[in-house]
Amino acid sequence: MNAVLRSFRPANIAHYVLLTALAAAVVYPVYFAVSYGLMTSQAVESYPPPFLPSPVYFGNMFEVLNLVPLVRFIGNSLIVSSLIMIGELITGALAAYAFAFLRFKGRDLLFAVFLATLMVPGEVTVIPNFLTVRSWGWMDTYWGLSVPHMSTAFGIFLLRQFFLQLPKDLGEAARMDGCGHLRFFFSMVLPLSRPALGTLAVYSFMKAWNMYLWPLLMTNQESMRTVQIGIAMLKKEEYMSWNLILAGVTLVVLPSLLLLVVGLKQLVRGITGGAVKQ
Amino acid sequence: MWKKDGRFRGLQITASGLALTIGLAACGGGETESATLADSATASSKGDAVKVVWWHSMGGNNGKVVDKLAADFNQSQADIVVEPIFQGTYGESLTKLFASLGSDSGPAIMQMNFTSSGPMIDTGAVTPVQQFIDAEQYDIGQLDPNIVGNYIYRDTLYSMPYNASNLLLYYNKDMFRDAGLDPETPPRTFEELMAAAQQLTKDGVYGTAFGSSDAWFIEQFISNQGAELVNNGNGREDQATESLLDSEAAVRTFALWRDLVKHGYGLNLNSADSHKAFLSEQAAMTLASTAGLKNLLDGSEGKFELGTAFLPKPADAKEGGVYVSGASLYIMNDRPETEQQASWEFIKYLMEPKQQAYFHINTGYFPVPKASYEEPDVIDNLKKYPQFQTAIDQLNASVSNHASRGAIIGIYPEARKITVQALEEMLNGQLEPEEATKQAADEITVKLQEYIDSLQR
Numbered sequence: 001m002n003a004v005l006r007s008f009r010p011a012n013i014a015h016y017v018l019l020t021a022l023a024a025a026v027v028y029p030v031y032f033a034v035s036y037g038l039m040t041s042q043a044v045e046s047y048p049p050p051f052l053p054s055p056v057y058f059g060n061m062f063e064v065l066n067l068v069p070l071v072r073f074i075g076n077s078l079i080v081s082s083l084i085m086i087g088e089l090i091t092g093a094l095a096a097y098a099f100a101f102l103r104f105k106g107r108d109l110l111f112a113v114f115l116a117t118l119m120v121p122g123e124v125t126v127i128p129n130f131l132t133v134r135s136w137g138w139m140d141t142y143w144g145l146s147v148p149h150m151s152t153a154f155g156i157f158l159l160r161q162f163f164l165q166l167p168k169d170l171g172e173a174a175r176m177d178g179c180g181h182l183r184f185f186f187s188m189v190l191p192l193s194r195p196a197l198g199t200l201a202v203y204s205f206m207k208a209w210n211m212y213l214w215p216l217l218m219t220n221q222e223s224m225r226t227v228q229i230g231i232a233m234l235k236k237e238e239y240m241s242w243n244l245i246l247a248g249v250t251l252v253v254l255p256s257l258l259l260l261v262v263g264l265k266q267l268v269r270g271i272t273g274g275a276v277k278q
Numbered sequence: 279m280w281k282k283d284g285r286f287r288g289l290q291i292t293a294s295g296l297a298l299t300i301g302l303a304a305c306g307g308g309e310t311e312s313a314t315l316a317d318s319a320t321a322s323s324k325g326d327a328v329k330v331v332w333w334h335s336m337g338g339n340n341g342k343v344v345d346k347l348a349a350d351f352n353q354s355q356a357d358i359v360v361e362p363i364f365q366g367t368y369g370e371s372l373t374k375l376f377a378s379l380g381s382d383s384g385p386a387i388m389q390m391n392f393t394s395s396g397p398m399i400d401t402g403a404v405t406p407v408q409q410f411i412d413a414e415q416y417d418i419g420q421l422d423p424n425i426v427g428n429y430i431y432r433d434t435l436y437s438m439p440y441n442a443s444n445l446l447l448y449y450n451k452d453m454f455r456d457a458g459l460d461p462e463t464p465p466r467t468f469e470e471l472m473a474a475a476q477q478l479t480k481d482g483v484y485g486t487a488f489g490s491s492d493a494w495f496i497e498q499f500i501s502n503q504g505a506e507l508v509n510n511g512n513g514r515e516d517q518a519t520e521s522l523l524d525s526e527a528a529v530r531t532f533a534l535w536r537d538l539v540k541h542g543y544g545l546n547l548n549s550a551d552s553h554k555a556f557l558s559e560q561a562a563m564t565l566a567s568t569a570g571l572k573n574l575l576d577g578s579e580g581k582f583e584l585g586t587a588f589l590p591k592p593a594d595a596k597e598g599g600v601y602v603s604g605a606s607l608y609i610m611n612d613r614p615e616t617e618q619q620a621s622w623e624f625i626k627y628l629m630e631p632k633q634q635a636y637f638h639i640n641t642g643y644f645p646v647p648k649a650s651y652e653e654p655d656v657i658d659n660l661k662k663y664p665q666f667q668t669a670i671d672q673l674n675a676s677v678s679n680h681a682s683r684g685a686i687i688g689i690y691p692e693a694r695k696i697t698v699q700a701l702e703e704m705l706n707g708q709l710e711p712e713e714a715t716k717q718a719a720d721e722i723t724v725k726l727q728e729y730i731d732s733l734q735r
């Protein structure tokens with residue numbers, strides 16, 4: 001009874017209004033893409049634009065699939081994004097372990113240098129990276145697409161901060177029992193850091209999924225291209241058919257939405273997990 | 279280092295399921311699989327045919343047309359295999375080209391837009407198609423001189439026009455009728471345009487929606503008055519050193535934009551939104567490329583009758599013409615000679631009236647050879663879309679001089695940004711048209727100088 005009453009307090013109502021508004025802001029682009037993707041071009045260009053497509057028109061989807069080999073691109077993106085995600089988890093966790101648990105000379109300086117690379121815009125490194133990877137003959141390979149992105153300062157930073165929050169006693173107790181670094185890493189640190197690892201996994205997967213310039217540079221064969229290039233292939237130089245482009249966006253967003261649904265529990269735990277520590 | 283003791287699986291479970299497993303499964307075979315796929319897709323069936331890689335920026339169904347033309351060519355003979363590759367926008371494609379120069383990953387044929395003519399020529403990475411034309415006395419006279427002329431620099435044809443378009447005034451015939459204007463006589467002069475816009479403006483409906491985010495429109499209005507954008511013969515006789523954007527023609531163009539907005543006859547939007555406003559009948563006139571005709575027809579279908587008209591100019595303006603823009607095909611000189619020759623063979627094939635007729639009907643770009651207009655399919659198509667006849671007439675009416683060919687400069691993106699910025703400041707009331715054009719001209723001149731310096735370094 002009390003709890004029910006409390007939920008009607010002004011402060012709570014204000015919370016809900018605010019949350020609803022924020023949720024609407026997040027959902028709006030998704031609604032926009034899906035609903036425009038299901039409209040005819042006449043409906044898209046009318047004023048005011050209709051709120052919902054009527055009738056629902058699936059022609060855009062078929063036309064997109066006819067114009068662009070999107071299924072193949074989605075497959076490529078899944079492979080590349082997964083490789084990057086795994087790579088980033090492995091390198092991030094190992095480096096973060098070193099920065100959090102090992103003591104060696106110049107550790108903090110080295111960490112600062114890592115962090116400093118966060119300040120370098122990606123556009124600056126893309127051409128040098130391209131020249132390097134091309135000289136290895138990795139054009140049009142999954143390795144070329146994924147390896148340069150398998151380690152990021154952000155991933156290391158995120159995991160290091162989480163590792164630092166693990167209770168100190170744990171490490172000391174483990175060492176007393178004769179547990180070495182590798183064993184401690186695999187059997188204590190990793191299982192306890194599931195929320196942070198899950199967060200990083202979803203984050204790096206999404207980032208890889210949305211890559212555009214790198215796959216465009218690295219591939220010269222249609223069979224190796226990724227989804228964002230597929231979207232660009234729907235654009236015309238002189239005129240934008242928004243219904244077509246947004247139908248493509250809808251198809252491309254689906255897999256990452258699925259991942260989000262699967263990974264959401266980890267993600268939420270990851271965010272709140274850090275917030276309420278002792 | 280990687281001693282996989284049993285606990286390693288903890289990581290797998292952690293990293294949230296599905297995608298990871300797929301990733302691990304694909305990880306092993308990915309590289310080899312892709313390599314074989316690519317090989318089988320190209321030359322393998324034809325033994326030792328010359329492979330010609332063609333980088334292009336044609337999205338949507340225009341990209342399909344590229345694939346079809348290449349496939350038809352590959353079928354038609356056994357010596358050459360053309361492989362078209364989409365490389366993003368012209369800008370992205372150019373970045374990639376420059377990063378690939380001198381390596382074996384670059385193209386033999388490069389489609390690049392008109393505004394990048396300066397950088398394409400200045401890098402010295404191109405074999406001018408003029409060399410092939412001279413070598414075999416190819417009859418260039420069969421091609422439309424109003425299109426080919428744009429790619430002539432210092433009397434040399436550097437590239438072959440591929441997708442040519444220009445700017446048209448589109449108008450809503452129904453709204454013209456309702457406002458008591460004759461839908462068959464659209465405005466031809468600035469003065470008529472202002473009067474028509476005034477008459478069309480009422481009840482939340484505007485006379486014009488001219489995009490103000492696209493300096494291309496401004497350039498076209500200036501060329502149409504016979505004025506050059508930069509010195510040294512519009513950059514065609516020598517590297518341009520000075521912007522002429524403070525000319526009378528430019529001031530009048532800026533003033534037109536300003537007056538339309540100031541009097542409330544015109545909506546001030548970016549180009550994409552201006553097309554939306556036009557199609558949703560909030561504005562009676564808009565500016566768009568000839569290549570946008572098909573989309574505007576689709577969007578207006580069942581709503582209103584679409585009209586097309588020449589770009590207006592002041593009643594007392596000099597003779598000029600809208601310049602053809604779009605893109606052309608370059609042959610890159612870092613490829614082996616056999617490949618360059620094969621590229622030329624393909625370009626010649628593309629320029630045949632039959633291919634150009636197919637290209638024109640399916641993309642809405644101009645056909646380059648004049649003979650294409652006699653193809654039955656093209657005649658039928660023009661009957662179906664009489665609006666396109668206006669585009670052809672406007673192209674033919676264009677006077678041939680440096681102004682109507684468009685400027686060749688190395689810094690189009692910067693120059694356009696500066697122009698749009700000045701235009702916006704004027705529309706916001708901060709600057710008068712004379713001040714805005716002067717400011718833009720001065721800034722562009724500085725950029726031109728910087729570009730020349732960078733070439734000499």
